[in-house]
Amino acid sequence: MPLTDTAIRAAKAGDKPYKLAGGGGLYLLVNPTGSRLWRLKCRIEGKEKLLAIGPYPDVTLAKARERRDDVWTAIIDGGVPSARKRPSWEEAIAAPSLPLSSSTQRVSGARRL
Secondary structure (H helix, E strand, O other): OOOOHHHHHHOOOOOOOEEEEEEOOEEEEEOOOOOEEEEEEEEEOOEEEEEEEEEOOOOOHHHHHHHHHHHHHHHHOOOOHHHHOOOOHHHHHHOOOOOOOHHHHHHHHHHHO
């Protein structure tokens, strides 16, 4: 039976966290606090990955399924979805840093003496 919006709204918090399967590795984690979080479980290069998609009211069932499909497309194309979030080391080094104010430069210069 496919997951429906009615079933998600009817999900109540229990003593332990539980999952509602959405298909294709997608599931909704219902926590004892009442929060509902979308998660996607997949295997990349033989390792199991757990990707967070977002909280239920902000991310609807349709959007969660769309993001799941995007992730699977990226995996098929050879990419790692979690790597897109973080800049590479070279990009972080090349990014311009914020200019220091003159007062900060004076303080740091005074400490060196």
